[in-house]
Amino acid sequence: MKQLQIGNAAVARGLYEAGVGVVSSYPGTPSTEITESAAKYDEIYCEWAPNEKVAMEVAFGASLRGVRSACCMKHVGLNVAADPLFTMSYTGVNAGLVICVADDPGMFSSQNEQDSRHYAVAAKVPMLEPSDSDECLRFAREAFTLSETFDTPVLFRVCMRTAHSQSIVDTGDRTTDAAKSYEKNGAKYIMMPGNAKKRHPVVEERTARLTEYAENCPFNRVEMGGTKLGIITAGTSYQYVKEVFGDTVSVLKLGLVNPLPVDLIRDFAAKVDRVVVIEELDGVIENHCNAIGVKVEGKSLFSPIGEYTQETVRRAFGIPEAPSVAADTPIPVRPPVMCAGCPHRGLYYVLAKNKVTVLGDIGCYTLGAQPPLSAVDSVLCMGASVSGIHGFNKAGGAETEGKTVAVIGDSTFMHSGITGLVNIAYNGSNSTVIILDNSITGMTGHQQNPTTGYNIKGDPAGKIDLETLCHAVGINRVRVVDPYDLDACDKALKEELAADEPSVIISRRPCMLLKYVKPKSPVHVNADKCRGCKSCMRIGCPAISMKKGKAVIDHTQCVGCDVCRQLCKFDAMESEVR
Amino acid sequence: MSVTSLMIVGVGGQGSLLASKLLGRLLLNEGYDVKVSEVHGMSQRGGSVETYVRFGDKVFSPIIVKGEADFIVSFEKLEAARYASCLKAGGTIVVNTQQIDPMPVITGAAAYPEDILDELTAKGIKVDAINALALAEKAGSSKAVNIVLMGRLSRCFDIPTEKWLAAIEQSVAPKFVEMNKKAFLLGYNS
Numbered sequence: 001m002k003q004l005q006i007g008n009a010a011v012a013r014g015l016y017e018a019g020v021g022v023v024s025s026y027p028g029t030p031s032t033e034i035t036e037s038a039a040k041y042d043e044i045y046c047e048w049a050p051n052e053k054v055a056m057e058v059a060f061g062a063s064l065r066g067v068r069s070a071c072c073m074k075h076v077g078l079n080v081a082a083d084p085l086f087t088m089s090y091t092g093v094n095a096g097l098v099i100c101v102a103d104d105p106g107m108f109s110s111q112n113e114q115d116s117r118h119y120a121v122a123a124k125v126p127m128l129e130p131s132d133s134d135e136c137l138r139f140a141r142e143a144f145t146l147s148e149t150f151d152t153p154v155l156f157r158v159c160m161r162t163a164h165s166q167s168i169v170d171t172g173d174r175t176t177d178a179a180k181s182y183e184k185n186g187a188k189y190i191m192m193p194g195n196a197k198k199r200h201p202v203v204e205e206r207t208a209r210l211t212e213y214a215e216n217c218p219f220n221r222v223e224m225g226g227t228k229l230g231i232i233t234a235g236t237s238y239q240y241v242k243e244v245f246g247d248t249v250s251v252l253k254l255g256l257v258n259p260l261p262v263d264l265i266r267d268f269a270a271k272v273d274r275v276v277v278i279e280e281l282d283g284v285i286e287n288h289c290n291a292i293g294v295k296v297e298g299k300s301l302f303s304p305i306g307e308y309t310q311e312t313v314r315r316a317f318g319i320p321e322a323p324s325v326a327a328d329t330p331i332p333v334r335p336p337v338m339c340a341g342c343p344h345r346g347l348y349y350v351l352a353k354n355k356v357t358v359l360g361d362i363g364c365y366t367l368g369a370q371p372p373l374s375a376v377d378s379v380l381c382m383g384a385s386v387s388g389i390h391g392f393n394k395a396g397g398a399e400t401e402g403k404t405v406a407v408i409g410d411s412t413f414m415h416s417g418i419t420g421l422v423n424i425a426y427n428g429s430n431s432t433v434i435i436l437d438n439s440i441t442g443m444t445g446h447q448q449n450p451t452t453g454y455n456i457k458g459d460p461a462g463k464i465d466l467e468t469l470c471h472a473v474g475i476n477r478v479r480v481v482d483p484y485d486l487d488a489c490d491k492a493l494k495e496e497l498a499a500d501e502p503s504v505i506i507s508r509r510p511c512m513l514l515k516y517v518k519p520k521s522p523v524h525v526n527a528d529k530c531r532g533c534k535s536c537m538r539i540g541c542p543a544i545s546m547k548k549g550k551a552v553i554d555h556t557q558c559v560g561c562d563v564c565r566q567l568c569k570f571d572a573m574e575s576e577v578r
Numbered sequence: 579m580s581v582t583s584l585m586i587v588g589v590g591g592q593g594s595l596l597a598s599k600l601l602g603r604l605l606l607n608e609g610y611d612v613k614v615s616e617v618h619g620m621s622q623r624g625g626s627v628e629t630y631v632r633f634g635d636k637v638f639s640p641i642i643v644k645g646e647a648d649f650i651v652s653f654e655k656l657e658a659a660r661y662a663s664c665l666k667a668g669g670t671i672v673v674n675t676q677q678i679d680p681m682p683v684i685t686g687a688a689a690y691p692e693d694i695l696d697e698l699t700a701k702g703i704k705v706d707a708i709n710a711l712a713l714a715e716k717a718g719s720s721k722a723v724n725i726v727l728m729g730r731l732s733r734c735f736d737i738p739t740e741k742w743l744a745a746i747e748q749s750v751a752p753k754f755v756e757m758n759k760k761a762f763l764l765g766y767n768s
Contacts (some may be wrong), residue, residue, distance in 0.1 A: 004612055005600045031746060108617050132613075132640075165640035166602055166614040236640075243639035311643040322645025325701045326663040331656060332688035334680035336625030364623060383693045443623075537684065542624050545679045546686075554678075554719045556711075 007162040010133035012037035014140025019068035019178030026059035027444040028074030029109035029162040031102035051415040052077035064096040066180035071098040090199040092151035096144030106307030115281035120258035127155040127258040130190040133167040219255030230272030243310040340543035341559035347483040363409040364442040374508035383416030393429040401430040411441035411449040425474030439510040477503035520560030529572035536564040581634035588653025593724035604745035615640035674710035717761035729765025
């Protein structure tokens with residue numbers, strides 16, 4: 001049946017059709033919808049794991065038992081899961097195992113722009129890369145045969161544009177005979193040195209066979225269109241090449257991006273006068289061409305930075321862009337902001353007011369770094385706030401301990417904040433960690449996590465109690481505040497910073513976008529009382545603006561959180577009577 | 579090889595995903611090759627968002643760049659101006675006259691160009707401005723701005739209204755179908 005699907009949903013359909021039985025993932029844009037879509041198929045057991053390493057090991061266990069499995073993550077998640085990946089390359093699989101990794105060229109929702117293809121090269125496993133939803137479905141389905149034929153985990157790379165673009169797919173039926181039996185095989189699955197030494201040659205031999213396979217595999221194809229110009233490309237870049245050149249140039253389109261073919265590239269290059277490699281991010285294909293002695297142009301024409309478009313291709317070949325008209329008036333930028341009523345806002349206001357140093361983390365609350373709150377000092381990676389504050393305070397001593405906090409969301413804390421907190425308790429820094437518990441994984445679009453009490457399907461599940469957990473790892477001072485109550489937040493912050501031992505403040509209030517959170521009546525400004533002092537503007541609420549010297553609240557955005565009312569010295573903020 | 583390119587732009591949270599879902603459904607029903615590209619994640623949190631819809635016999639790139647859009651549907655005035663350069667010569671902007679201040683305007687670091695639509699018109703751009711928020715509220719929800727604008731946009735297409743309404747039925751939850759149809763027709767008849 002023909003359907004319009006985003007790449008990620010098409011990948012999930014491919015997993016379904018391949019007979020996958022287990023999917024374990026951690027959410028991360030632009031990968032999240034693969035697992036969310038897979039969870040809609042009753043035949044697939046799906047879960048949100050606490051982090052990508054756990055997810056990949058769950059998938060390993062399922063494969064070992066004989067069930068086709070997958071795990072999905074964003075590019076930086078693969079860093080977290082790199083440990084099992086590199087050794088799974090040695091063990092290989094029982095039932096097929098596919099690791100979906102979503103790269104984010106252009107960094108639409110990411111902290112770096114790393115190219116996951118390097119992992120395929122380094123871990124010596126095959127990697128597929130689709131260029132539209134149709135390929136997402138077909139490649140994902142075929143990836144399991146590849147995995148089982150070559151006894152290897154398969155990396156499946158989608159870039160943001162493919163992951164989040166809808167195009168037409170043709171769906172098929174689910175394979176029902178994918179299950180394998182489990183037999184104990186220590187030489188293959190127990191990776192201690194004696195066994196691993198015997199597996200490494202197997203990996204090298206496998207790469208040689210895969211390279212041979214790449215010469216003729218169905219994932220790579222040549223589309224001849226004259227002999228003047230030949231373009232070697234992969235992923236979304238293929239679409240831009242076709243958009244610009246149609247059938248007027250020859251294209252070698254690579255779907256298997258590791259290992260890369262040798263003869264196929266040499267033969268293609270021999271047929272054309274000039275070869276250009278067009279690949280987003282790093283020059284992986286280009287370097288391979290250089291290594292096998294094929295003369296190509298690549299990064300001399302194209303940047304390793306950012307997302308490509310058809311315009312990128314046109315520019316590289318000196319093709320003029322279409323004429324266009326723009327406004328002369330400068331257009332103010334519109335950066336993302338914390339939503340009106342976001343529970344993080346009140347807490348951040350208190351942090352900014354107390355001028356504390358804030359080691360931040362990954363989530364919606366990273367937005368507290370933006371003006372006017374500007375309350376964050378560093379953001380590195382998942383969990384780095386909790387580990388980082390310990391180092392900051394060990395380096396700074398008493399001078400920093402009393403005026404530094406770490407902030408981390410509930411899901412991020414579960415992901416990789418716990419071990420940092422163990423370190424604080426064990427190695428004794430007088431650090432204050434604030435867990436911003438909005439009872440959901442927010443930034444990626446509301447996924448459940450171990451603290452919410454629900455699983456991926458929304459059914460009741462085990463619930464980790466944050467207070468008990470913090471106590472259990474050795475933190476005596478654990479307290480909960482409501483971030484809508486500015487005085488309570490201020491008091492908690494001052495007391496915990498002054499305390500002579502490590503402490504955790506749990507700032508708890510559910511994300512106001514959650515369906516069960518009912519907005520209160522909007523706040524409305526009494527213009528007679530408003531003196532235009534702009535105190536309420538200091539919290540950076542998108543619902544509040546100044547019009548003709550008075551504060552105005554947009555009733556379509558305001559959810560009545562009342563944080564602004566606590567800042568007004570003139571009682572101008574009133575509840576709107578409905 | 580003719581491809582029509584349409585951009586939906588606005589502020590994260592205004593409902594551009596539903597608008598693109600509706601268009602995708604409609605154009606698929608009409609037998610076109612379709613690509614719809616959207617951005618999820620961080621930019622959704624009140625930031626400027628853009629969605630691309632391209633359809634025709636065969637569509638390659640899911641992206642629309644400078645000078646390529648036949649239509650821009652903007653959920654907000656400033657966003658219409660931000661993306662105006664994507665418009666093809668002779669293209670049309672359908673725009674909601676709502677003003678949503680971005681954070682630099684809220685903090686006083688920048689001014690909101692109130693007369694921006696007049697400037698676009700003066701530049702020779704076809705600007706079709708309506709108060710979609712008022713019509714959405716009339717239909718029953720301020721959230722229906724997206725569908726009101728789709729109704730207005732539908733006047734630029736040769737696809738019968740019934741087909742649009744059928745696509746609405748296929749795209750929204752049953753309990754919101756009537757409200758959205760009403761919103762669509764208010765936009766269409768405005």
